[in-house]
Amino acid sequence: MSTTPTAALSEAGVSIWLDDLSRERIETGDLARLIAERNVVGVTTNPTIFAGALSKGERYAEQVASLAASGADVDRAVFEITTDDVRAAADVFREVYDRSGGFDGRVSIEVAPGLAHDTAGTVAEAKTLWERVDRPNAMIKIPATVEGLDAIRETIGAGISVNVTLIFSLDRYRAVMEAYLAGLEQAKAAGHDLSTIHSVASFFVSRVDTEIDQRLVAIGTDEALALKSKAGVANARLAYELYEETFASERAAALLDAGANRQRPLWASTGVKDPALPDTLYVTELVAPGVVNTMPEKTLEATFAHGVVTGDTVTGAYAEAGAVLDALAKVGVDYDDVTALLEREGVEKFVVSWSELLESVGQALGAAR
Template structure:
C-alpha cells in the first residue's frame, strides 16, 4: 500500500515543507522527510526564521563568531539565513538533479521591509542569489505592485523566483505577465531559459479566514452556507488562469525556446478553522504541475490520513465560478478582501522580520558579553 504522500506525489503535486531550521538540517530530520514523507522542497519566510532563531541552540557558535567579528544585526541575519538555505539546498541537490531542476528547491525571502521598494528588492534579490550560490535556490519576492517590476528584472537576470503573497486572480495574471516579461529580457540577453524556474505562491486558508469573518457578519443563511468555500474556489480559478495564460502564443513561444511554466504553489495550507478537516487544503487542490507547501502539522496529517482522490481542480472550475457568483450576490467585496490580505500579509512578515532582528540583536549582545 502506498502512503497518501506517495499518492500525492504520484498525482503530480510537489510536496514542499513550509519550515526550516538548523536543527532540522543537523539532526537529519530534513533528509528523513525527503525519504519518508516525499518532501521535495522547502519554503521559508521571516516568521519561520524568527521561530528557528528563538529556539536558538543550534545557532550559538555562529552567533558567537559573528559577535566577535563585530557583525551588525542585518549582516548577521544575512549570514545565518543564507547558511541554512545553502545547507538545505545541498541536502535537496539530488532531488533537483533527479527532476531536471523542477524540484529540490529552497526558498529565501528578500526583507519584507522593502516590499514596496522596487529597486531595493532587486538589489536584495541579487545579493541573496549570489550569496546562496546554489542553482536550486528560489528568491522570494512579494507580489506587491512594487514587486512586479522587480520580478521581471530578477527573472531577466537569470535568477529563479518564488513569487509570494498572491491572493487575487488579477494579481496572479500580473505576476505571470511579469514572469513572461522577465523571460523575454533573459532571452534577449542570451541566457538559457531552461535554467530559470519560478513558482507563483497563491495563499489559500487566509482567504477563508477573511471571507468567513465577513460572511458571519452578513449572517444570512445564504452567506453562512458559503463559509470555507472561497479559498479553494479561488485557488482552483488560479489554476484555470494559469492554464489559459500559458496557452497564449506569447507563452508558447517562450516554452518552445526552452522556458519553464511558472507553476502555481498552494501556500497557507494549514487549516485555521478546527471544524474543518485538517487536510482540506491538500486533498481539494490536487492536480499535476502544482506545488503544495505545508507546515509540518499538515504534512503529517496528510501522511497519516489524507485521502487523495486524483485531480480535484480541473473538473471543478464551474463550481468555483459559482462560489464567486454567490459571494458577490450576498455582498462580499472580494477585491477588498484580497487588498486587506495583501496589506496584512506584508505587515505580518514585517513584524516577524523585526522580531528576527530583535532576537539576533539580543543574541549578538549576549555573545559579545561572553566574548569579553
C-alpha cells in the same frame, strides 16, 4: 499502487514542499528523513519561520559568537545566518534537484519584507541573496505587491529563479504571470539559458477563507453562512484555470519552445485554521498536475496519516468555483477589498516577524560580546 497518501499525491503531479526550515532540522537529519519518508521535494522559508528557528537558538550559538567577535552588526548577522541555512538545505535537496532535472529540490529565501514596496531595493537584494546562497536550486521569494511586479520581471530577466509570494487575487495572479513572461523575454534577449530559470507563484488559500468567513458570519443570512469555507478552494481553482490559459498562449508557447519552464502554481497557507474543517482540506481539494503544495509540518503529517487522494480535484471544477465567487458577491462580500486587505496584512506580518528576528539576533550578539 501508492503505499502512502503523500506518495499518491506525488504521483498525481503535486510537489510537496515543507513550509519550515531550521538548522536543527538540517543538522539532525530530519529534513533528509522527510525527503525519504514523506515525499518532500522542497522547502520554503519566510521571516516568521526564521524568527521561530532563531528564537530556539542553541544551534546558532557558535555562529552568533563568531559573528559577534568579527564585529558584525544585526543586519549582517541575520543575512549570514539565514543564507547559511538555505545553502545547507539546498545541499540536502541537491539529489532531488538533479533527479528531477531542476524541477524540484528547491529552497526559497525571501527578500527583507521592508522592501515590499521598493522595486529597486528588492532587485538588488534578490541578486545579493542569489549570489550569496550560490546554489542553482535556490529560489528568491518576492512579494506580489504592485512594486514587486517590476522586481519579479527584472529578477527573472537577470536569470534568477523566483518564488512569487503573497498572491491573493486572480487579477494580481494574472499580473504575476505577465511579469514572469516579460522577465523570460528579457532574459532571452540578454542571452540567458531559459531552461535554468524556474519560478513558482504562491497563491494563498486558508487566509482567504479566514477573512471571508468572518464577513459571512457578520452578514449572518442562511445564504451567507452556506458559503463558509468555500472561497479559498474556489479562488485557487480559478487561479489554476488562469495558469492553464496563460501557458497555452502563443506568447508562452514561443518561450517554452525556447527552453523556458512554466511558472508553477504553488498553494500556500494550506494549514487549516478552522477546527471544524478537515485538516487536509487545502491538500486533497487542490490536487492538479504540475502544482506545488507547501505545507506546515502538521498538515504534512495529517496528509500522510489520513489524506484521501482521489486524483485531480481542480480542473473539472471551474464552473462551480466561479459560482462560489459570484454567490459571495451577491451576499455582499467585496472580493477586491478582501484580497487587498490580505496583501497589506501579509506584508505587515512579515515586517513584524523580521523585526522580532532582528531583535533576537541583536540580543544574542550583545550577550556573545
